[in-house]
Amino acid sequence: MDILFYVLTAAFANVLGGFVIFLKKNWSRRGLNGLMALSAGILFAIAIMDLIPEALEIQESSALYIVIGFGLIFLFQQFLAPHFHFGEETHKHYHSQSTTFSALLGMLVHTFFDGVSIVASFKIDERIGFVVLIAVLIHKIPDGLAISSIVFASFESKKKAIGASFLLGLSTITGAIAAVSLHNFLW
DSSP, rough: OOHHHHHHHHHHHHHHHGGGGGEEEEEOOHHHHHHHHHHHHHHHOOOOIHHHHHHHHHTTTTHHHHHHHHHHHIIIIIIIIIOOOOSSSSOOOOOOOOHHHHHHHHHHHHHHHHHHHHHHHHOOOOOHHHHHHHHHHHHHHHHHHHHHHHHHHOOOOOOHHHHHHHHHHHHHHHHHHHHHHHHHHOE
8 A cells, every 4th residue: 555655656746747837827938948958957967876877886787778778769869750949940840749749658658667666666675665766756756847848848738738747647657557467466
């Protein structure tokens, strides 16, 4: 029962981050750029200062997978997904919406595994579970902020922006349910 509370707390943090979009009535392009830069910076700092060093400490060969991951993201963004920007150069509207859906899909996969990670870590050891929970909670609000600002910039709809952050929360819960089901099936 405790694990359910922790997973719901993490899912709520996604939604809470999405509600940042309501802090202002009208967002300027500069304001949206600032929100996306802030959320990206927080996520990048967490990766650089916490996740990557920890992965390298656990297993040195992780460096290869980190480089491959960054390379795949770069290739995907450059060649498979149209780019998203607010500058003078503009494209047809479907380009930014296509990129928005790609970002949402990526974040849904990411948050699914947040839910899996919370459950799996608590099943291993309660202390490890709390460490993972804290790490997940730290980036859940920026995740919600990132997806809501991207969706709002693309669709200019606060309702859709909040809906996207709700989807992230649901994905976290779905990942947790999958992990519990798999654990019960295997053990």
